[in-house]
Each structure stands twice: as structure tokens, then as C-alpha cells.
């Protein structure tokens with residue numbers, strides 16, 4: 355009876371209700387992320403912990419031969435490859451690659467990837483804090499040049515600041531955020547007496563064009579577990595703000 359049952363399930367596993375991800379040709383793990391300009395540490399995390407679903411280099415476990423489990427695994431892989439296939443990296447347009455780096459970091463920080471069902475079967479696949487830090491080193495801003503090339507306007511920056519930031523960053527005590535006068539060129543978490551997050555305190559960051567650009571674009575990417583619940587999506591506004599901070603310091 356049991357044998358018959360297993361034969362049936364094996365037979366069913368030749369049916370692929372969610373698509374058959376086994377047909378893609380494999381070319382070897384070293385063909386993943388071709389042309390991606392990322393640190394070796396980040397690449398190794400992606401290859402070891404993400405490639406089973408997010409590439410054509412899936413290492414199929416034996417139990418993936420039995421339906422209906424096989425269907426669930428296949429569905430995950432089909433969906434994962436649709437979102438991001440590391441085997442086809444060189445075919446992804448550059449701005450989308452940058453967006454994917456951002457998403458990967460985001461998922462990694464939230465602990466959503468790899469998904470729970472996978473972590474249960476591959477207990478060593480959980481991302482360590484070192485893994486998350488390695489992934490965070492991936493470049494997530496293709497517009498960084500905008501602020502570096504000095505296209506920011508300090509006057510516009512001041513008005514953005516007054517509209518968006520003073521709610522938390524007004525001068526004087528008792529606000530949610532620290533006072534920002536003179537922040538350019540200052541060490542992060544440099545206002546004595548303000549209750550900064552441990553993340554920002556230990557970051558060792560110096561506020562300049564590059565770090566401010568990253569912070570304003572997505573604080574969570576620059577400093578995991580910071581407590582500024584705000585970001586500035588517009589590249590132009592970010593450069594304007596940075597120009598404003600620079601001018602306060604008399605640097606332009």
C-alpha cells in the first residue's frame with residue numbers, strides 16, 4: 355500500500371500545476387550575477403542563500419520529487435525567478451538592477467528572505483547580521499552623481515527643510531529628531547544629550563555628500579535599526595537639502 359502511494363505521488367510530481375522550473379539549462383554557480391559590480395561578500399551570500407530559488411542553478415533536494423510538496427517548491431521557484439533571476443542578471447537594465455539591490459537589502463533586513471519554509475528545511479540559510487551587513491554594501495543609488503556634481507540649490511533646499519524636516523528637527527530641545535544646524539561635516543549622532551539609536555551611535559559615519567545622500571534616500575539601508583522614520587524619494591530634493599547643509603557650513 356505504502357509503495358503504491360509513493361508511486362502515485364512520484365507520478366503526480368511529473369505534473370507541474372505552477373509551471374516547471376526544472377527545464378532551464380544550468381550553467382554553473384559562477385555564471386550568476388554576471389557584470390554585477392558588488393562586493394565579494396554580498397555576492398557569496400546571494401549565491402549560497404538565495405540562488406536555489408532566484409536562479410536557474412537550483413539544487414534540487416530529493417523530497418522535491420514528491421507531489422504535492424514538489425508543487426509548492428516549484429511554485430516558489432517560479433515566482434522567485436520571475437521577480438529576480440540571478441542567472442539572467444546581465445539582461446536586466448541597469449536602473450532595475452540598482453532597484454533590485456535596494457529590494458534585496460530591504461527584504462534581508464526585514465528577515466523576509468529566504469522565506470520561512472526554506473529556512474525550516476535549510477537551517478543554515480538564515481541570514482546572519484554579518485550577511486545583512488555584507489548585502490547592505492551593495493550600491494543602491496544610481497543618482498548619487500546628482501548631489502555630488504553640485505546640482506543642488508541651497509535656497510530650494512532650505513524650503514524643503516522647513517517643509518519636511520522641522521517637524522522633527524526644529525532647533526531646541528524636546529523634538530523627535532536632533533537639531534541639524536551644522537550637521538554637514540559632523541560625526542553622526544554628534545548632538546550631546548540627544549537619545550540616538552545605538553545603530554546610529556555605533557555607525558562611525560561622518561556626514562558628507564555621500565553619506566547624507568544615502569541616509570536621506572533610505573536611512574534603513576545606511577544604518578540598520580536607526581530610528582528616523584522618514585526618507586526623501588526625490589533625488590533633486592536630496593541634492594537641494596545637501597546643498598543647504600553645506601552652505602550653512604560655509605562650504606559653498
Ligand code: HEC
Pocket residue numbers: 399400403404405406407408429430431433434437438454457458459461462467468469472481
Ligand atoms: C525558497 C525560495 C526562496 C529563497 C531561498 C529566496 N527567495 Fe526571495 N523570493 C521568493 C519568492 C517565492 C518570491 C516572490 C514572492 C514574494 O515576494 O514573497 C521572492 C521575492 C524576492 C524579492 C522581490 C520582493 C518583492 O517585493 O518584489 C527579493 C528582492 C528577494 N526575493 C530577495 C531574496 C534574497 C536576497 C534571498 C537570499 C537571502 C532570497 N530572496 C531567497 C523565494 C525565495
Ligand code: HEC
Pocket residue numbers: 514515518519520521522523530531532534537541542543544545549550551553554561569570579580581582583584586595
Ligand atoms: C518623523 C521624524 C523625522 C523627520 C520628518 C525627519 N527626521 Fe531626521 N531624524 C529623526 C530621528 C528620530 C533621528 C535620529 C535617528 C537615530 O538616532 O537613529 C534623525 C536623524 C537625522 C540625521 C542624523 C543627525 C545626527 O546628528 O547624526 C540627519 C542628517 C537627518 N535626520 C536629516 C533629516 C532631514 C534632512 C529631514 C527632512 C528631509 C529629516 N531628517 C526628517 C527623525 C526625523
